[in-house]
Amino acid sequence: MSSKHKFLQIEGLARRFPDAMGGEELVVFDGVDFAVDKGEFVCLIGHSGCGKSTILNIIAGLDSASEGYVFVGGREVTGPGLERGVIFQNHSLLPWKSALENVQFSVRARWPNWSRRQVREHAEKFVGMVGLSDAKHRKPSQLSGGMRQRVGIARAFAIEPKLLLMDEPFGALDALTRATIQDELIAICRATKQTVFMITHDVDEAVYLADRVLLMSNGPHARIAEAVEVPLERPRVRAEMLDDPRYHRTRSHLLQFLIDSHGGDAHAPQLKAAPTPMTAPEPASADGASFSVMTKEARR
Amino acid sequence: MRLPRKLHAPLLSVAILAIVSAVWEGATQTSRDDGVRSEYEMLVAGADETARLPRPSEIAALGLEMLSDPVYDRGPNDKGIGLQLVYSLGRVGLGYIVAVLVAVPIGFLIGMSPLMLSAFNPFIQVLKPISPLAWMPLALFVIKDSVWSSVFVIFICSVWPILINTAFGVSSVRKDFINVSRTLELSRLRTALFVILPAAAPTILTGMRISIGIAWLVIVAAEMLVGGTGVGYFVWNEWNNLDLASVVVSILMIGVVGMGLDFLLAQAQRAVAFEDA
Ligand SMILES: Nc1ncnc2c1ncn2[C@@H]1O[C@H](COP(=O)(O)OP(=O)(O)OP(=O)(O)O)[C@@H](O)[C@H]1O
Ligand SMILES: [Mg+2]
Numbered sequence: 001m002s003s004k005h006k007f008l009q010i011e012g013l014a015r016r017f018p019d020a021m022g023g024e025e026l027v028v029f030d031g032v033d034f035a036v037d038k039g040e041f042v043c044l045i046g047h048s049g050c051g052k053s054t055i056l057n058i059i060a061g062l063d064s065a066s067e068g069y070v071f072v073g074g075r076e077v078t079g080p081g082l083e084r085g086v087i088f089q090n091h092s093l094l095p096w097k098s099a100l101e102n103v104q105f106s107v108r109a110r111w112p113n114w115s116r117r118q119v120r121e122h123a124e125k126f127v128g129m130v131g132l133s134d135a136k137h138r139k140p141s142q143l144s145g146g147m148r149q150r151v152g153i154a155r156a157f158a159i160e161p162k163l164l165l166m167d168e169p170f171g172a173l174d175a176l177t178r179a180t181i182q183d184e185l186i187a188i189c190r191a192t193k194q195t196v197f198m199i200t201h202d203v204d205e206a207v208y209l210a211d212r213v214l215l216m217s218n219g220p221h222a223r224i225a226e227a228v229e230v231p232l233e234r235p236r237v238r239a240e241m242l243d244d245p246r247y248h249r250t251r252s253h254l255l256q257f258l259i260d261s262h263g264g265d266a267h268a269p270q271l272k273a274a275p276t277p278m279t280a281p282e283p284a285s286a287d288g289a290s291f292s293v294m295t296k297e298a299r300r
Numbered sequence: 301m302r303l304p305r306k307l308h309a310p311l312l313s314v315a316i317l318a319i320v321s322a323v324w325e326g327a328t329q330t331s332r333d334d335g336v337r338s339e340y341e342m343l344v345a346g347a348d349e350t351a352r353l354p355r356p357s358e359i360a361a362l363g364l365e366m367l368s369d370p371v372y373d374r375g376p377n378d379k380g381i382g383l384q385l386v387y388s389l390g391r392v393g394l395g396y397i398v399a400v401l402v403a404v405p406i407g408f409l410i411g412m413s414p415l416m417l418s419a420f421n422p423f424i425q426v427l428k429p430i431s432p433l434a435w436m437p438l439a440l441f442v443i444k445d446s447v448w449s450s451v452f453v454i455f456i457c458s459v460w461p462i463l464i465n466t467a468f469g470v471s472s473v474r475k476d477f478i479n480v481s482r483t484l485e486l487s488r489l490r491t492a493l494f495v496i497l498p499a500a501a502p503t504i505l506t507g508m509r510i511s512i513g514i515a516w517l518v519i520v521a522a523e524m525l526v527g528g529t530g531v532g533y534f535v536w537n538e539w540n541n542l543d544l545a546s547v548v549v550s551i552l553m554i555g556v557v558g559m560g561l562d563f564l565l566a567q568a569q570r571a572v573a574f575e576d577a
Contacts, residue, residue, distance in 0.1 A: 109484035140577035
């Protein structure tokens with residue numbers, strides 16, 4: 001067995017599904033190995049159906065592998081746990097609870113011995129962190145898609161997980177909202193030195209957020225084909241990044257991989273990346289901070 | 301029209317009631333019109349006169365009279381309508397509450413496991429369509445008491461909608477909610493109480509609302525069958541006396557009480573409802 005120095009260590013992971021008709025098993029992926037360092041932000045990119053969500057669910061402990069091991073902090077994962085926070089693709093907020101109550105519910109599960117006040121104060125801190133203090137008493141149905149996703153983020157961060165797992169968290173959001181929440185996510189991750197494993201369809205998002213991008217080949221028998229370091233130092237500023245040749249090189253590399261591995265597949269991949277990258281913001285708001293402010297204004 | 305929009309529907313309702321009453325009143329007009337008819341009629345009804353449909357004015361007058369003293373008790377065959385309704389409500393309440401206490405936990409357990417759901421399904425499907433009154437002979441034989449038999453009949457008719465809806469509601473709770481609970485390492489009990497129960501509550505309440513409606517329908521029939529007390533017996537008794545005005549008043553009261561029961565459950569339903577986001 002190889003060394004388990006890394007914080008998240010995946011070894012020889014495989015997942016097979018029995019065929020419904022009793023035929024041959026479907027091997028979604030096999031021989032998947034990778035590792036994530038403490039404090040690292042890693043994105044996983046691949047075509048639809050290659051098994052990204054399955055990998056994330058196995059790491060979360062919600063699904064079990066057919067073969068292989070997952071170690072978090074040196075301990076093998078055998079089920080779900082509070083040290084791993086999950087942000088689900090469809091937010092999965094409890095619809096009968098308000099935004100704040102949703103966060104409190106998780107906080108209470110994490111620290112059962114806390115007083116009501118402690119739970120509330122802690123939850124309010126994180127709701128405030130994603131800018132939802134004014135909307136904290138609203139039910140999920142009364143929140144916009146972006147706001148719901150933020151509650152999901154607040155909920156995951158509030159339990160202070162050692163590892164944050166995100167499955168296409170911003171997939172359903174428009175570009176402006178997405179950019180704002182990405183910036184918020186980066187700020188929170190920097191402040192908490194959060195280790196993140198995130199799935200995305202969006203090449204731009206991966207390059208902007210990640211330290212390293214894992215590329216997954218198509219299934220069946222999908223594998224991690226390549227791990228690409230993003231050679232951009234932090235803090236990253238959107239507008240400056242657009243002028244950086246390293247950004248474009250990395251971005252083209254990822255896109256090229258996806259296009260090559262697509263190989264005339266009948267069902268079109270849901271790539272979020274347009275031929276031209278993010279539209280450059282107006283000169284007046286050329287730096288990341290004011291871009292973020294502008295998008296906040298724009299959402300009102 | 302300058303009337304507030306909110307008043308349109310109620311005013312229209314009143315108008316419909318007035319028109320229907322007027323037509324009815326006109327259609328049942330007879331030559332005779334004395335003020336002290338009800339006492340007189342009670343004595344001679346069916347003897348020298350064919351029974352006729354009572355007029356709305358008679359019904360209204362009798363209704364006011366009956367409601368002015370609803371809970372008097374002058375022997376087994378002369379009790380106020382209010383008292384009779386209380387008897388019926390008591391039986392419905394008892395049978396229904398026991399049905400809720402039995403059906404919700406069992407439905408919960410069945411709904412939690414697909415295996416149990418499939419295993420119990422044939423029994424439920426066979427027992428559900430049986431008219432609750434068909435249980436009456438069996439109940440009377442086993443329980444040997446007419447009052448408790450009608451309580452049992454209420455229980456048996458209330459149990460199925462609640463059981464089915466609870467099992468269905470629990471089994472169709474979104475996997476996501478269960479996953480949230482699992483990632484939070486909640487115990488099975490906490491998951492059941494704080495995630496599954498609230499998620500399934502609207503479906504359970506729908507079953508409970510269907511059940512209370514059926515129970516109120518069934519109690520009238522059951523009491524007609526076993527007699528003694530209760531609004532069903534009361535209606536049957538008045539029919540035997542050919543006092544149709546009393547029958548109509550009782551029918552309206554049954555409707556009003558049924559509406560009240562449904563209203564209560566509707567409120568409860570609203571309290572647990574949530575909008576899926
Ligand atoms: N319970 C299951 N039974 C059988 N096959 C399954 C099951 N769950 C997933 N699969 C198959 O596993 C493969 C990978 O699914 P997964 O959801 O992990 O894909 P994904 O990479 O997350 O796709 P997307 O980007 O569209 O979300 C798919 O081909 C899917 O059909
Ligand atoms: Mg997926």
